Amino acid sequence: MYLPDPRRFPRVDPSNPFIRQVMRVLTATDGAERSAAVQALQAELREVLASDDDMQLQAALRDAPSQEAYKYLWSELREVLEQPIESRQRVVPFAIPVLLVAAASKGQQQVVPVLKDMAPIIELLQSHQVLADTGELSLASKMVDLGTLQSWQPAQQWRWLTHLQDAARGLPVAWDEAPFVASKEAVQLRFMIGTIMHHADEPMPVRMTADATKWGMPLAQLISDQLKQDGLSLLAIPRGPQPLLQAAHSGRFARLEAGLQLFASAMIRQFRQAGETPVAVIAAHEGNELRITLSAKENSERWEGYVWPLHPLDSVELIHDNAVALFQECRVDDIRVLHEVQADMQDGLPLFLKAYNTTPSGS
Template identity: 40%
Template structure:
């Protein structure tokens, strides 16, 4: 067993700065002098603000997607989030546009539809105020609609910045016709929805909403309340709320949370089935073209018994962190035979999605 077994990053970073934002980000990353560091961060922020003010979202998103390195991509994402969320220093008030990711782990015999709207969103807001997530006297509006991720992705960064500066009160909510997104449950699954809202934040005042607050009693109480509001006699439901976050941060946090829980469910269910069938399970971790990390859980000597899991890598995903999460979870499931492949593999082999099976691996395959 080798502790240093690691997956490669399959994302095609060019290593070459091809956009002014890339050059500004790389200059910031390479700076060690604190005074110069502040100036270079300000230069990067100024260019991002210029593109936001011109509603040039396509240019911004293209620069992020074509970043020359993972570090450059991370710093560009970080500064975009900051510049979208924070108003100018001269503004006495701003609107905080936030979203609360909600992972729903559901199981039902047959089919069921989870409604796309909470029956009592006022109770949710009251609970968040009781636990200090929302300030008691804050001007905050929380929508009752459960939104899918595509609706949040459709709101461009420049639009978020305009709402931040233009909204004068929260009671009207966000000026957009969001649609309820019911959840179609067929058997079991792990689903992602968002609650969105707006809070008016006065300069130098205590936060109207506690963004990225640590899990605690508020999360357990909200899990119980949401479970009661969305329950159905034929369905098992575990709502797992995340902390309220700025819009762009919530998009990524919700995606990662859903994927982690999907992997937990996949691993525990597949390991149980293999063991019940009398097989010795082996886990194979591999990275593939198309920016995917894949896991094959299969029988050591039976190539017919296996299941596969795909993690599409996002811009802020760190391959090493995902690998460690997966290894830790497999070990919690009392599974230690974990084999890590050190080269980037194709997505398709023999006209089928490629999942390397334990029976195909040489005896020398690296073990974690």
């Protein structure tokens, strides 16, 4: 059995034109009806993007009556933003998610993720055909955080797609540096932001979601070398370029997943060094969260918790599978998955379930 999904979606609002069209698509009884509904939805999306009305879009996503409806509306929004516009050329914005696993050898250290030399990075990506070898390209040295990327609303991205004519200048928006403080080992998420010109008669000049097998490690080394400091351990883990909306979601998911792996390995190592038996508890909680605890079977005072806030696009089943596989790989024999949604709070504190107040699975 899997974890229950603690998310609660609102009822269908037929007065919302986007929700109405999405439900028409999802309930269509034949191909013609579905095709007509898809075309109507895409036309409404283009109209609201052109009118610079992000509030309507945000309301529609917020009011999606199911995860299926949210996913469909989000995918159609991406389709409208990413499909070629009928013109001889257009600027294609993209983001490269980069996980930064950092730790300070003593105390705390501030890390400012600004790259010093973009030329070898661009050369590497072009040599592996991730980016086309063109002068009509910009890759910013100042990496951005998730909040900044998410602040670039769909209507703003639409304006860039329809009005930008010079990819080499980059996006017409300024962003602040996104420093973070490194102390004990933790995972940070940053993005490299780029723009590249796409001519209508040529292949797409950026390989979206390109497999990083051959170029990922050299790129990681280039980034790590440019951000290194005395007393700082830093490992960069880059992903393939992605459209801006997709990069925000996949980057967030990757950071939470890497954070869980870091949490699990550190805690399990501590328990075993102390001669204690680790117990993993995986539970869904009110408030749209999954909470995962590692506690010592022999000592109720020794435990740590990890929180995964659920986004509407997140798959609870996938997170469950990955967490169980992680603990099995770490040779944790006692993995307890709770099959009912748990309370958010208990006695005024967030509720984390542990070895002493749960029972082994199958008991």
